[in-house]
Amino acid sequence: MTVTLVSVLFVSAALTAIGAFIAAWKRELTAALCGLPVMFAGAGTAFVGVARFGAASGAPLLGQEMAVLLAVAALSAVALGVGLAGRESPR
Amino acid sequence: MDSLHAIGFYVSAALAGAGGILTAFLGGHWRRGLALALTGLGVAGIYASLSAGFAAVVVLICFVAAGALVAKPDYRSVEQAAGAVWRQLGAVGAALLFIGLAYAAFRGQLAHAIFYGGPFGAVSVGRLLFAHDGVATDAIGGLVLVALVGAALAWRRERPRDERETRR
Numbered sequence: 317m318t319v320t321l322v323s324v325l326f327v328s329a330a331l332t333a334i335g336a337f338i339a340a341w342k343r344e345l346t347a348a349l350c351g352l353p354v355m356f357a358g359a360g361t362a363f364v365g366v367a368r369f370g371a372a373s374g375a376p377l378l379g380q381e382m383a384v385l386l387a388v389a390a391l392s393a394v395a396l397g398v399g400l401a402g403r404e405s406p407r
Numbered sequence: 408m409d410s411l412h413a414i415g416f417y418v419s420a421a422l423a424g425a426g427g428i429l430t431a432f433l434g435g436h437w438r439r440g441l442a443l444a445l446t447g448l449g450v451a452g453i454y455a456s457l458s459a460g461f462a463a464v465v466v467l468i469c470f471v472a473a474g475a476l477v478a479k480p481d482y483r484s485v486e487q488a489a490g491a492v493w494r495q496l497g498a499v500g501a502a503l504l505f506i507g508l509a510y511a512a513f514r515g516q517l518a519h520a521i522f523y524g525g526p527f528g529a530v531s532v533g534r535l536l537f538a539h540d541g542v543a544t545d546a547i548g549g550l551v552l553v554a555l556v557g558a559a560l561a562w563r564r565e566r567p568r569d570e571r572e573t574r575r
Contacts, residue, residue: 317413327420329508334427340497345485357450368457383462391469392554399558
């Protein structure tokens, strides 16, 4: 049993598609927002996989750096979205 | 990559996929937040098995925080205006996206290189973040600041009307 770049990209594609499915399927706005970090995690998985298996030259850990930045960006997007959704209506 | 790492990768991938599907189909704030945290655990396991320990720790913290935000019980639910047909079209689009990406992964002529980094890589990633790509890190930091300020302003609640009138 081994792991190749193809299997990492396959998992990344699955995570991205699941995130897109959550964003499209859920009727409630905050529930649809849950798809955003899953999609970003799919993209981050592809970056980490390429950094692990395919980065022949340049900075080999650039993909890991991108995954970190994507995770932080996804968290800030969820915080803003939940904050806006949780805002009480004017009385 | 040895068998132990490979088993860890596939188990973590299954965990992340199951968590994502549970996030899609479970109802209720608490369950949804828990499923999101489960997805984060799986993604962190994937990263750790790919020798990206630092990214795994960061992504686990981010997913648990996102799950805690989603599990917050007192936010208002906002229904989207899109009808059932558009939601189903979106679901079909997600399936097509998966098929396209999986096809590209199988058919792509992918290079293979030997990895010389360590299992955690905090020093190397930190050097990249703060020395090599400082502008990108600053941009993400600015984005986080704007999002947190916006979320704090949006979360600020108005005092109830009877309490305001009592204070007058």
